[in-house]
Amino acid sequence: MSIVLVVNSGSSSFKYQLIDMDREATLASGLVERIGEPVASVTHKTGGETFAREADIPDHTRGFEAMLEGFEEHGPSLAEFPPVVVGHRVVHGGRRFFDAAVIDGKVLQDIEDLIPLAPLHNPANLEGIVGARDVFAETPHVAVFDTAFHTTMSEASSLYALDAEVAKEHRVRKYGAHGTSHKFVSEETARFLERDLDQLKTIVLHIGNGASMCAVDGGRSVETSMGMTPLEGLVMGTRTGDLDPAVLVHLSRRGGYTIDQLDDLLNRKSGLLGLTGSGDMRDVRQKANAGDERAQLGLAVYTHRIRHYLGAYMLLVGGADAIVFTAGIGENDAQLRADVLEGLEWLGVKLSPERNESPSRDARRISADDSRIEVLVVPTNEELEIARQSLAAIA
Numbered sequence: 001m002s003i004v005l006v007v008n009s010g011s012s013s014f015k016y017q018l019i020d021m022d023r024e025a026t027l028a029s030g031l032v033e034r035i036g037e038p039v040a041s042v043t044h045k046t047g048g049e050t051f052a053r054e055a056d057i058p059d060h061t062r063g064f065e066a067m068l069e070g071f072e073e074h075g076p077s078l079a080e081f082p083p084v085v086v087g088h089r090v091v092h093g094g095r096r097f098f099d100a101a102v103i104d105g106k107v108l109q110d111i112e113d114l115i116p117l118a119p120l121h122n123p124a125n126l127e128g129i130v131g132a133r134d135v136f137a138e139t140p141h142v143a144v145f146d147t148a149f150h151t152t153m154s155e156a157s158s159l160y161a162l163d164a165e166v167a168k169e170h171r172v173r174k175y176g177a178h179g180t181s182h183k184f185v186s187e188e189t190a191r192f193l194e195r196d197l198d199q200l201k202t203i204v205l206h207i208g209n210g211a212s213m214c215a216v217d218g219g220r221s222v223e224t225s226m227g228m229t230p231l232e233g234l235v236m237g238t239r240t241g242d243l244d245p246a247v248l249v250h251l252s253r254r255g256g257y258t259i260d261q262l263d264d265l266l267n268r269k270s271g272l273l274g275l276t277g278s279g280d281m282r283d284v285r286q287k288a289n290a291g292d293e294r295a296q297l298g299l300a301v302y303t304h305r306i307r308h309y310l311g312a313y314m315l316l317v318g319g320a321d322a323i324v325f326t327a328g329i330g331e332n333d334a335q336l337r338a339d340v341l342e343g344l345e346w347l348g349v350k351l352s353p354e355r356n357e358s359p360s361r362d363a364r365r366i367s368a369d370d371s372r373i374e375v376l377v378v379p380t381n382e383e384l385e386i387a388r389q390s391l392a393a394i395a
Ligand code: ADP
Pocket: 207, 208, 209, 210, 211, 237, 279, 280, 281, 282, 283, 285, 327, 328, 329, 332, 333
């Protein structure tokens, strides 16, 4: 029996999932929130039921103990289903981690050395690792990095045309993100199409609150839209995506913006939110359908950016076999998929409106039978991918 515990840790919360890898089925999942605040909360889900309670949780170690109590009280019993490995999501692996890594002192030090590249995420991921290791001291722990899948990108894809000395000193280059999702979805695509991954060219559109695209050739990432940080690329819920960097100089000189204000503006006040007044696609869609011109314009910018990347990636991989939509918006918003692929019959892309509009939770084909390029919706599952990679790492 191969049981894996997957942990995704933030600075004051963590999510967990216990997965039976023989069936790739989730046995339980949960969330510990508001760690370090006066009243923390613990939510444990299993067998279709949700159990929530409040607790005093000063740190992550105590959070994992509270998680254990949830398993004891509501099941499944960890004595009956003991995890053989704990897999941790780690946001930034820089140029040090090309694959998942079994955690030891050296790996911990490397994750710490990469904090300047992910100042919010890597420290939070480390707290989760430390807490989980306190509680599962005898179990191997594995770090699965969001950046690792993109380490196959060429230097031509990865380097910015910045003074090379400055770039080197500050480790400025494209690292990409969402790698766990892009890897999972491109592999599931090969499985769905019953094609050899080595032979398949896929363009994955991970369109959620955070959004990025990836050109995958033979199972390897050759280009992705997020950059040194997850800010670059597509328009997102609250992030700008691509922007002329001189805009920052302009806002600083003319608008008196400080570095922190710019950071806040670009990451938290822009994107769909900045364009339309709402960062949530369901709201934006509703407003646009009701005739709100600001929402319609925001969606036009959003869609245009995706098409811009789609064209570039088609050329990069020399024509794709499959275009694949995933994540909250990509999986659910049929209108967005139709808008992105509108008028691309000349390229060999023909959507089936019926297939596109019939809702489903499963991987599915949404292109017409006579579309030369397959168009699919493949639900992402980052926890399952972390579990797969964690098992492989200890094998
Ligand atoms: P995150 O990046 O936080 O993981 P998700 O992948 O969960 O984000 O995507 C969240 C986005 O998906 C939100 O903008 C939400 O409005 C959108 N979304 C969820 N369901 C639908 C739907 N049925 N139609 C359109 N958008 C949807």
